Each structure stands twice: as C-alpha cells, then as structure tokens.
Amino acid sequence: MKAEITFEDFLKLDIRVGTIIEVHDFPKARKPAYQIKIDFGALGIRKTSAQITDLYTKEDLLNRQVTAIINFKPRQIANFMSECLILGVYNTEGNVILLKTSKKTNNGEQLR
Template sequence: MTEEITFEDFLKVDIRVGTIIEVNDFPKARKPAYQLIIDFGDLGTKKSSAQITDLYSKEELLNRQVTAIVNFKSRQIANFMSQCLILGVYNTDGNVVLLQASKPTKNGEQVS
C-alpha cells in the first residue's frame, strides 16, 4: 500500500467517465501505445496516450466508455500532449485492464 491520504486528498482527484471517439497508433511512443481522444461531455474532449495495445484493438476501444483522471497537468509523450490518465488495473501478465462503469453513463459524470 502507498502512503495513507485523507478524504480531502481524494476529493482533489477529478475522475470522470468518457467515451473514446478516436483511436490512433502511436509509433513514436517508447512502448507500444495508442493515442486516444475521449469525449467528456460538458468538459469537452481530451487526449490520452495509453499502453493498452496487448489487450485491446483499436476497434474494441472505439466508442468504449472509460474512466480517467481529468485534472492532471498535461504531459508531453514524444510528439503528443496527453491531457488525462485513463484508469486501469495491471493483471498478472502485466497488461492494463481498463476500469469502466458497469452501466452506460453520461459522458463527463464524476466518479465519487
């Protein structure tokens, strides 16, 4: 377990549901990755780089709802500016399994 935090610390993390509306290969990434554009409803769209090519095809990702932290500072990855962090769990093989709501949810809804 990492360092214990307070509930106030948790409230600083803005986790939202969004729908992937565009998926592109990311050949300049150091590890295999996709460039994603995600629709967060009233928050607009945000870009993300995701190392999920082992478990997900571009076709599987398109129109898939995901959860992401949307209030991280943007991060330059090669020639791409990543604006949010998609959430997932590392499985026993070291691949990322995406976290998502169990029912369809309105884009931009906040996780609490």
C-alpha cells in the same frame, strides 16, 4: 501499498466517465501505445496516450466508455500532449485492464 492519503487528497482528483471517439497508433512512444481522444460531454474532448495495445485493439476501444482522471497537468509524451489518464488495473501478466462503469453513463459524469 502506497503511502496513506487523506480524504481531502482523494477529493482533489476529478475522475470522470467519457467515451473514446478516436484511436490511433502511437509509433513515437517508447513502449507500444495508442493516442486516444475521449469525449467528456460538456467538459469537452481530451487526448491521452495509453499502453494498452496488448489486450485492446483500436476497434475494441472505439465508442467504449472509460473512466479517467481529467485534472492532471498535461504531460508531454514524445511529440504528443496527454491531457488525462485512463484508469485501469494491471493483471498478473502486467497488462492493463480498463475500468468501466457497470451501466452506460452520460459522458462527463463524475466519480463520487
């Protein structure tokens, strides 16, 4: 378990729902990954890189809703600037399973 945080620490995270609108292979990444663009509605489109190639094809991901943290500082990954972090959990094989809402949600809706 990680170190305990306060509720105020949690409130600093801006977690939103968005829809994946583009997925491309990312050959310059150290581990197999995709370059992804996500539509967060009024908040705009953000880019990210995700190491999820083991369980998801590009076709699986296109038009899929995901949850992501959108207020991290941008991070350089190879020649690509990542602007958000898609949320998922590691299964027992070490692969990421993406988190999603149980019903369709408007892009940009915030986790509360």
